[in-house]
Amino acid sequence: SIPLTYFSGIGAASGRGIMVKGSNYLDALGKAGVVFFDKTGTLTRGTFRLSSITGSGIMSDDELLRLVASAENGSAHPIARSVTEAAEKRGLSLLNISDFQEISGRGIRAVADGKTVLAGNDRLLKDENISVPDISAVGTVIHVAADGVYAGTLVVADEIREDSAAAVDKLSKMGISCVMLTGDNDSIAASVAGHVGISEYHASLFPADKVSLVEKSLKKIHEKNRTAVFVGDGINDAPALALADVGIAMGAMGSDAAIEAADAVIMSDEPRKLVTGIGIARKTGTIVR
Ligand code: ADP
Numbered sequence: 429s430i431p432l433t434y435f436s437g438i439g440a441a442s443g444r445g446i447m448v449k450g451s452n453y454l455d456a457l458g459k460a461g462v463v464f465f466d467k468t469g470t471l472t473r474g475t476f477r478l479s480s481i482t483g484s485g486i487m488s489d490d491e492l493l494r495l496v497a498s499a500e501n502g503s504a505h506p507i508a509r510s511v512t513e514a515a516e517k518r519g520l521s522l523l524n525i526s527d528f529q530e531i532s533g534r535g536i537r538a539v540a541d542g543k544t545v546l547a548g549n550d551r552l553l554k555d556e557n558i559s560v561p562d563i564s565a566v567g568t569v570i571h572v573a574a575d576g577v578y579a580g581t582l583v584v585a586d587e588i589r590e591d592s593a594a595a596v597d598k599l600s601k602m603g604i605s606c607v608m609l610t611g612d613n614d615s616i617a618a619s620v621a622g623h624v625g626i627s628e629y630h631a632s633l634f635p636a637d638k639v640s641l642v643e644k645s646l647k648k649i650h651e652k653n654r655t656a657v658f659v660g661d662g663i664n665d666a667p668a669l670a671l672a673d674v675g676i677a678m679g680a681m682g683s684d685a686a687i688e689a690a691d692a693v694i695m696s697d698e699p700r701k702l703v704t705g706i707g708i709a710r711k712t713g714t715i716v717r
């Protein structure tokens with residue numbers, strides 16, 4: 429039978445905005461030794477804003493934006509949402525698209541206005557043998573190709589959540605290692621990790637790479653009788669959420685798939701709630717023993 433204190437622990441956590449799906453997860457949370465944070469939507473808000481458009485010369489900026497926004501209209505990714513929003517703000521009507529395809533960890537492909545549009549990171553275009561210029565920008569660079577020809581770049585920028593640095597600092601003081609995982613490129617990863625105080629980060633990861641990094645850590649951490657926590661928000665994060673000892677989803681902005689795959693949900697999307705949750709879990713564990 430499950431000691432009553434576990435239920436009060438779950439109740440206390442839920443009163444503080446952390447929904448834990450079972451007493452076993454609360455127990456595991458109290459033994460957290462490493463926390464893997466997904467970057468986008470977890471340590472950062474995940475709400476992007478378009479900050480620049482640079483056409484390659486084959487179409488105007490507005491035409492480029494219209495094309496990408498139309499193609500991105502099929503995607504629920506926060507990057508895609510920011511592009512369609514920017515087009516709507518400029519009063520650009522979107523084109524009909526067909527053959528929409530989301531390419532996980534890379535971007536999208538769709539046919540708009542009879543043109544095959546690719547929009548995403550450099551790997552997406554390089555995979556199609558389209559050469560990509562080196563661009564240094566503050567933000568995530570969306571490279572665009574139309575019918576196999578480089579058409580330009582859009583840059584979208586995200587903001588770090590206010591309490592991310594404080595959460596990382598507290599976790600470190602509690603003896604818990606923090607690791608950041610991201611599909612984004614190395615320069616953005618380095619900048620976000622630096623701002624929040626995380627020294628170990630892994631960039632340019634595919635969703636499967638995140639899973640294998642978590643998997644590799646499990647054995648080592650279990651040998652120390654500690655557990656691995658993964659915090660994420662996206663549809664791509666579901667496998668890592670399921671694999672970690674405790675998968676925690678951001679509940680307010682997170683995808684349904686992430687919330688479903690998770691063992692616990694932070695209802696307010698504040699990383700510092702993780703510190704609260706681990707504190708409650710540790711206390712609950714102490715009372716039981
Ligand atoms: P993260 O690991 O930061 O949550 P994702 O795995 O969702 O990021 O995506 C990794 C990268 O793939 C993004 O940083 C972006 O460069 C690119 N990408 C993914 N989806 C899209 C999209 N719909 N439009 C443009 N780029 C995208």
Ligand code: MG
Nearest residue numbers: 466468469662
């Ligand atoms: Mg994400």
